[in-house]
Amino acid sequence: MANNANPHPLVRLEKIVKKFGPFTALNGVDMDVYSGEVHALLGDNGAGKSTLIKILAGVHQPTSGTIRVEGKDVVFRSPRDAASAGIGTVYQDLALNQLMSVTRNFFMGREIYSGPAPVGIMKMDTMDQITHDEMIKIGIDISDPQQAVGTMSGGQKQTLAIARAIYFGAKVLVLDEPTSALGQRQQMEVLKTIKRVRALGNIGIILITHNEIHSKLVADRFTFLSLGEVIGAGTKEDLAGDDIRRLMAGGSEMADLEQELAMI
Numbered sequence: 001m002a003n004n005a006n007p008h009p010l011v012r013l014e015k016i017v018k019k020f021g022p023f024t025a026l027n028g029v030d031m032d033v034y035s036g037e038v039h040a041l042l043g044d045n046g047a048g049k050s051t052l053i054k055i056l057a058g059v060h061q062p063t064s065g066t067i068r069v070e071g072k073d074v075v076f077r078s079p080r081d082a083a084s085a086g087i088g089t090v091y092q093d094l095a096l097n098q099l100m101s102v103t104r105n106f107f108m109g110r111e112i113y114s115g116p117a118p119v120g121i122m123k124m125d126t127m128d129q130i131t132h133d134e135m136i137k138i139g140i141d142i143s144d145p146q147q148a149v150g151t152m153s154g155g156q157k158q159t160l161a162i163a164r165a166i167y168f169g170a171k172v173l174v175l176d177e178p179t180s181a182l183g184q185r186q187q188m189e190v191l192k193t194i195k196r197v198r199a200l201g202n203i204g205i206i207l208i209t210h211n212e213i214h215s216k217l218v219a220d221r222f223t224f225l226s227l228g229e230v231i232g233a234g235t236k237e238d239l240a241g242d243d244i245r246r247l248m249a250g251g252s253e254m255a256d257l258e259q260e261l262a263m264i
Contacts, residue, residue, distance in 0.1 A: 040219035058082030088170025098150035155189030
């Protein structure tokens with residue numbers, strides 16, 4: 001596990017409840033995220049993972065509960081509020097324009113101008129250099145930042161989205177199924193990127209994944225959701241043997257199902 005100088009969580013979610021009309025999507029979820037750690041958020045479809053990260057990203061507001069960032073209570077009324085507090089969310093679609101260059105995607109909407117924007121001259125050389133340098137920090141050397149994003153591999157695109165979030169102030173990086181729909185080689189690229197970001201030491205990573213093997217390879221801490229509730233949590237050292245697999249399958253519910261099937 002990462003060696004944290006700060007024993008206090010970077011982000012703390014306490015008793016988060018989210019209701020949509022009569023439906024309770026989250027029911028009292030607690031979760032701590034530390035700098036220099038990867039925290040895997042695991043659970044089946046419908047477990048509440050997407051709702052939880054959308055609350056953290058400012059897309060939804062919790063019905064009740066508390067979000068603390070660096071020890072201070074915060075209220076995110078919009079994604080802009082969350083981004084300003086240092087929450088950087090990288091969704092599965094990556095929000096990249098395939099026809100635009102790597103650099104233009106990196107700075108999308110935040111371009112550097114000489115003179116007032118948008119009438120000033122865009123400083124492409126400066127932006128190219130920043131894009132190249134920020135991506136190489138986490139393991140991808142783009143020789144031509146002017147190449148179209150559509151020419152990059154899936155793993156390189158993930159790294160671009162991650163590097164962009166970090167450069168623009170992410171203290172917590174939320175990665176939504178970053179290895180899904182990628183081939184094995186590209187999955188390994190992304191896992192290496194996650195390890196390099198972790199090694200920076202000043203960023204907490206929330207990894208949402210269905211992949212038990214990937215979570216075991218990179219995660220330091222785990223939270224398991226089922227039907228909107230935490231059914232297990234702990235560090236890598238806490239979870240021994242088949243604990244991760246059992247909790248991925250729904251914990252005690254899986255044992256009940258096995259017993260039902262045995263009776264047939």
